[in-house]
Amino acid sequence: MSDAITKSGGCQCGRIRYTADTSEADAYHCHCKMCQKATGGFAATFVFLPVAAVQWEHEPDWYASSPIAKRPFCSNCGSPLGFRFEDHDKMDLTFGSFDDPSDFRPVIHAGAESMHEAWLDTSHLPRQRSDETASIANRWKAAGMEVPE
Template identity: 55%
Template sequence: MTVLMTGGCQCGRIRFTAEVEPEKAYLCHCKMCRKATGGVSIAFINPPRENVTWHSEPDWYQSSAIARRPFCSHCGTPLGFEFLEGAKAIDLTVGSFDDPTPFRPEHNYATESMLPAWADVRHLPGYTSAENPNVIDRWKAAGMEPPE
């Protein structure tokens, strides 16, 4: 089932609307995506290109001979991945959606590059942002409440 969802970059300069199937997200573990995002993997959703409307055109970086990546040159937010020739679909970063909670991964991609230590972190202790007085104090010193 497809749903219409909105998203954009951190600073709000780039905005998009996309009709997506939230249960068809996936994690890409390829080395190029790791370098492009600075993460150990990246969560993507892959809607048809015609189901994505950019309300403000993103900046584009040609990351290889076969692909380019939309991003915001003002705040640095990575927004996706797209093949150069004949692309019928575009990957959008799950984290760039305003509400990514409906997304569910259905598979991993580029598993040959997966970092095993990061495959399952459920056993690690977890801490909330509210438990970090350094962060809380910095937000309050800036005259603001910490974001969720």
């Protein structure tokens, strides 16, 4: 049995928080149209793990996204937090909802029928930091704050 690797995460506003044992977790991209619509992205990036490995500090809101699955989210800020088939003992948590997801590596592209190939390799595009973008940095400064990471 592998040693527990506990990670924390939650929604943008902080109302929904969780801890998860990620020692049996796999990360992946799902490109299906339902996940694109649910997250607003070209794909949903998930961490797949046992339901029993997730402990919610505050139970998320859930919506039935189809007759076979439901998705946790925060009704206060709208953050999507995952996906779960009704009849499965495993679930997904959204990659971006983890406080530090940096050590996860994707192992598969699911929902490949809806994949947008042009969005997969963007390494050739220029990179711009938020704190170096005047239109963003000035707004945060006017609010009396620093640009968040």
